[in-house]
Amino acid sequence: MRIIDVHTHPIFFRKGATPKEVAALVAQSRALGIRHMVSLGDVLVHGTHPTAAQVTAMNDMNAKLQAWHPDFFSSFCFLNPVLGERAVMKEVERCVTRYGFKGIKLEISNNARDACMKPVMAAARRFGLVVLQHSWSMVNLKLRRFHSDPIDTAQLARRHPDVKIIMAHLTGIGFRGVLEAKGCDNLFVDTSGGYPEEGLVEYAAEQLGADHVLYGSDLPIRENSVTIGRILGARISAADKRLMLHDNTARLLNLN
Numbered sequence: 298m299r300i301i302d303v304h305t306h307p308i309f310f311r312k313g314a315t316p317k318e319v320a321a322l323v324a325q326s327r328a329l330g331i332r333h334m335v336s337l338g339d340v341l342v343h344g345t346h347p348t349a350a351q352v353t354a355m356n357d358m359n360a361k362l363q364a365w366h367p368d369f370f371s372s373f374c375f376l377n378p379v380l381g382e383r384a385v386m387k388e389v390e391r392c393v394t395r396y397g398f399k400g401i402k403l404e405i406s407n408n409a410r411d412a413c414m415k416p417v418m419a420a421a422r423r424f425g426l427v428v429l430q431h432s433w434s435m436v437n438l439k440l441r442r443f444h445s446d447p448i449d450t451a452q453l454a455r456r457h458p459d460v461k462i463i464m465a466h467l468t469g470i471g472f473r474g475v476l477e478a479k480g481c482d483n484l485f486v487d488t489s490g491g492y493p494e495e496g497l498v499e500y501a502a503e504q505l506g507a508d509h510v511l512y513g514s515d516l517p518i519r520e521n522s523v524t525i526g527r528i529l530g531a532r533i534s535a536a537d538k539r540l541m542l543h544d545n546t547a548r549l550l551n552l553n
């Protein structure tokens with residue numbers, strides 16, 4: 298089984314950052330069949346609203362992982378959209394031209410509906426990047442000011458049909474999130490977030506098509522053995538499992 302993990306944080310709150318620890322992670326992952334990992338960065342190490350200098354430092358750390366294991370890691374460029382158009386464009390351009398980053402990662406600095414997302418999407422369009430948006434079912438409206446509900450991420454995808462978007466955390470968005478994402482061809486869901494839940498992977502495959510579901514672990518918050526089991530144990534065909542675990546992300550990020 299060949300696997301690509303589209304949602305990881307190999308360095309998390311500064312842990313796991315030494316070359317030795319990273320090499321151990323690569324070896325353990327390869328033993329589970331993972332041939333490639335997308336590193337989204339140490340996204341909350343500076344809180345919810347990092348400065349431009351902190352964003353740059355986080356992305357440079359991602360670049361270091363890629364330099365150590367170029368065949369194993371790809372990176373997404375972490376952004377704080379609230380910093381504005383100039384800062385966003387400058388950082389995306391830097392990460393793409395200097396390091397070859399393949400996507401943009403958005404966490405909880407703002408809601409995906411906000412106006413500050415416009416330059417982010419323009420940058421994604423200009424450089425042909427995939428956008429991964431942290432998403433979680435949000436019933437707390439105060440939190441939702443900076444925390445995207447699946448409704449918000451789906452709206453972002455509908456506003457920008459020419460940009461490919463990943464709605465993170467299948468378990469976090471739940472059955473309702475799957476329905477929000479339905480019918481939007483440029484929107485993909487990753488399977489990270491929470492423990493496996495009965496019937497959810499099957500529901501996503503049925504409603505979105507297996508070609509719109511991507512394996513993600515959210516490592517180190519979740520174990521790869523458990524999150525791979527979430528796909529392998531689902532009542533879907535072997536061909537659909539292969540799409541989710543490998544082929545969809547390989548195609549999305551041109552990894553072949």
Ligand SMILES: [Zn+2]
Nearest residue numbers: 304306337515
């Ligand atoms: Zn994550």
